[in-house]
Amino acid sequence: MSSNLSSKPNHPSSGTRGKVEIQGVSRHYPGAEKPAMLDVNLTIEPGEFVVIVGPSGCGKSTLLSMVAGLAKPDKGQVFLDGKLIKSPGPDRAMVFQEHGLFPWLTVTQNVEFGLKMAGVPPDQRREASRKALDLVHLSEHTEKFIHQLSGGMKQRVAIARCLVMDPAVLLMDEPFAALDAQTRTMLHEQMQELYVEMKKTVIFVTHSVAEAVRLADRIIVMHANPGRVRRDFRLNLPHPRDFDASDVAYYMKTVRKEIDDEVNAHAGASRRVSEGVGSYEI
Numbered sequence: 540m541s542s543n544l545s546s547k548p549n550h551p552s553s554g555t556r557g558k559v560e561i562q563g564v565s566r567h568y569p570g571a572e573k574p575a576m577l578d579v580n581l582t583i584e585p586g587e588f589v590v591i592v593g594p595s596g597c598g599k600s601t602l603l604s605m606v607a608g609l610a611k612p613d614k615g616q617v618f619l620d621g622k623l624i625k626s627p628g629p630d631r632a633m634v635f636q637e638h639g640l641f642p643w644l645t646v647t648q649n650v651e652f653g654l655k656m657a658g659v660p661p662d663q664r665r666e667a668s669r670k671a672l673d674l675v676h677l678s679e680h681t682e683k684f685i686h687q688l689s690g691g692m693k694q695r696v697a698i699a700r701c702l703v704m705d706p707a708v709l710l711m712d713e714p715f716a717a718l719d720a721q722t723r724t725m726l727h728e729q730m731q732e733l734y735v736e737m738k739k740t741v742i743f744v745t746h747s748v749a750e751a752v753r754l755a756d757r758i759i760v761m762h763a764n765p766g767r768v769r770r771d772f773r774l775n776l777p778h779p780r781d782f783d784a785s786d787v788a789y790y791m792k793t794v795r796k797e798i799d800d801e802v803n804a805h806a807g808a809s810r811r812v813s814e815g816v817g818s819y820e821i
Contacts, residue, residue, distance in 0.1 A: 556707040557585040557740030564615035577765035588741045590755035598766025599744045632701035633710040638693045640685045647681045650699045671699040691722040711743040727753045731779035752790045760797045
């Protein structure tokens, strides 16, 4: 179900790179009673910042893994720029909740690692890493080791490591979930600046409605058990965004109500089943 909170998404053009098409995708894990995802259809245009939210078990991370090529659907297909996704590739880069940085390498060496594995000459690697670290405001910390950085700085290094590869799509799986509230707010602001600057497609998974509204052009609210698209919100808010604006509060309330309705529907279904009244079907 689509909700036109705006006539069209307010995002910068990024040319023709980064169009993601998810067509009739289903996924059923062995031993599970219900599919993790069922017949999911979604098209993400180049340059859109799309955030996926929903209750636990709705398939948010599974969907992201399929776009990354880390998981395959049992049914359906996922395309990037018209090409079927069969495996991971350099046209997609993923930032996880755990930064996954190498502690024995400096910040610069961590950012350059993918380029080094790709055979890029040292002078080109250094210039590319310098630009990426400048984008995430870490140009003064290039020679530090990972243990010398704060949690927020480590995540920014992880983002720079992805950006330096110039992917068509940036995938982010709850990258700020483990950080304190103040650091998260700072990174939301920097992520907005980064999005305006890089003009890339971003697919971002979170449990936080506030985070979704602060960042997204579109918010996809998922059903749970099985995972399906419940609502597709398009936000008419500029980037970078004033987090204290009344419009932001309005969208937070609207999206939160949608998720609350989903959670309450499942809670009611569970009570009816336990009381022998019947079952609830999504």
